[in-house]
Amino acid sequence: MGSKLLCLCLLAALLGYYIYIPLPEGMTEPWPVMLISAVLRTLAHLAADMLGLMNYMEVMRLFTTVEIVPPTSDENVTVTEAEFNSVPVRLFLPRRAPGGLRRAIVYFHGGGWCMGDAGDYDHMARRFSNELDAVVVSVNYRLAPPHHFPVQFEDVYSVTKFFLQSKVLSQYGVDPARVCVAGDSAGGNLAAAVAQEVRV
Structure with a gap:
């Protein structure tokens, strides 16, 4: 007993x-x-360690991609998907008539460089676009483990350089002096690296 x-x-x-x-x-x-x-955590460990089906990060990615948010426009913001230098991006463009050239945000999502996408940040990017009257470029950079460093940096840097071209800024009505890069978590790391590397 x-x-x-x-x-x-x-x-x-x-x-x-x-x-x-x-x-x-x-x-x-x-x-x-x-x-x-x-x-x-138990399901992830079972699939990753005991069953050998996939590694831990692939299991986590499955959990984070359950909800796919389509690029849907609304009365305030036009949402489209495009490719800048062969990297997929989601664009958020304010519908109201501009009072001049707009500001722009090139946004890099978080997720440890191995999870997430622009769809996960759709609501936030849409709000930025509407409330700041800004063109928002949300970048779908390639993720690890299939794509190893420095691929993630190369993708976001490539998109930023493409967007900063005069003809592209002009196409979207963006003031070249009012463009910022931003991100959260791993995206913040990428934004800091791009800001140091880019030369306008």
Whole structure:
């Protein structure tokens, strides 16, 4: 009886350790978040390590590509997809009449260089375009592990150089003195690298 109880206590402690993840204070329902995280981690480890189906990052990419956001225009912003120097981009163009040349944002999504795409940032880019009256170029750079460094940097740098050409800026009605590069997480790293490298 005593050894069974000890084993049960150890099992409960290990399960609690596996399920627990640090979360911000004041979260109203932390346990559902912890349980969902534990299930996703378990599935990822099963597929990656035990079944040998795919590596961990490919499993994570599957989870992040469940929701595909199409390039849909609305009453404020025209959304299209194009290729700049053979790199896919999603363009967000304000519909209202410009009061002159517009500003522009070349945006690089986050995701550790191995997850995410422009569709994941559709709502944010659309809001930037509408509220800032800006042309937004959201870049779908190639992802690891199939594409190794420095491919991601080469893609975003290539798009930025292409967009900064006078004829392209003119085509979209953009002021060359009001173009910025931006990104979050890994995209912020890429934006910093591009900003240091680019010469207008």
